[in-house]
Amino acid sequence: MYIDVLTIFPEMVKLLSQWGILSRAIQGGHLNLRAINIRDFTTDKRRSTDDAPYGGGPGMVMKPEPVVKAIEYAKREREKGTAILMTPQGRRFTQEMAHLLSTHPHLILVCGRYEGIDERIRHFVDEEISIGDYVLTGGELPAFVLIDAVVRLIPGVLGNESSTREESFSTGLLEYPQYTRPQIFRDLPVPEILLSGHHKKIQEWRRQMAIQRTQERHPDLYKRYFHHHLDKEK
Ligand SMILES: C[S@@+](CC[C@H](N)C(=O)[O-])C[C@H]1O[C@@H](n2cnc3c(N)ncnc32)[C@H](O)[C@@H]1O
Structure with missing residues (x-):
């Protein structure tokens, strides 16, 4: 470009x-x-x-x-x-x-x-x-x-295209919370589910957190997401 x-x-x-x-x-x-x-x-x-x-x-x-x-x-x-x-x-x-x-x-x-x-x-x-x-x-x-x-959205620039697919706004929601090591930082633990190795449950947890976070922080975006999904179900 x-x-x-x-x-x-x-x-x-x-x-x-x-x-x-x-x-x-x-x-x-x-x-x-x-x-x-x-x-x-x-x-x-x-x-x-x-x-x-x-x-x-x-x-x-x-x-x-x-x-x-x-x-x-x-x-x-x-x-x-x-x-x-x-x-x-x-x-x-x-x-x-x-x-x-x-x-x-x-x-x-x-x-x-x-x-x-x-x-x-x-x-x-x-x-x-x-x-x-x-x-x-x-x-x-x-x-x-x-x-x-x-x-950063041009294919090949980030090297890992899935990172832009899942991030805030690209899914119609804000991104779910992310954690890295250490497992406990200043008495703040990483949520158990992320340590479970259960891929499907982790995905569902992330989706729920993204929805909850969007609802709390960006009600307009949440409304659009909600209506879009209602329309799709009709
Ligand atoms: C001081 S601003 C001029 C603002 C102008 N008097 C007005 O009220 O629309 C000078 C330049 O900064 C840029 N600029 C300032 N704020 C911007 C914004 N929020 N988004 C995009 N460009 C902006 C524009 O190129 C603009 O011509």
Whole structure:
């Protein structure tokens, strides 16, 4: 998969490629991650990417020309690029969207800065995504969140595909509790059932715990799961 991050801070993208699963994904040829500097598409001496808002008001606005030129450059380079604007006004990012995006051959992530972006930039992207209902200072961290969630779902990246099949949200539930050695930690024992070696009972226990946990911590998700299962039984 190709991912282009359009940003005025290309150095930030380097950080992503140096550690953990993402660096392994790059080394293993699963991910081609590139930073495209929006400033390279400016035409004035100061290489400015912002300007004052028409109509007045606080802060500066990201200019449309360099951003749109950068999107066009990224799209020209490879066919089938999907341009995504990172914005708190976009569709809320979910695990389901991460699964869907992990099948795209080329993502172009547009990172806003300043008080906002020129509205006309929206005409040149295919989608708008938010990582949650809060406002950050720039689109880079949201883009990194998206990249991290998407890349680990590309087949071959984690090395153990069943770990993404069973984890939170992928099953429609939160994940069941996990334990490792020691058997007793500060008077807290591992549940007996997990030591029983009884595979079927362990599976059932995990399913029950996942349901209980989802009901307690994420009632909306539980409701969806419950209705989905009721529908299936009909
Ligand atoms: C300070 S924010 C601008 C927010 C804008 N004034 C508004 O109210 O929608 C600057 C940039 O950070 C990014 N950003 C901030 N919060 C975000 C979020 N929750 N999800 C995705 N991108 C976000 C966007 O790229 C945005 O253009």
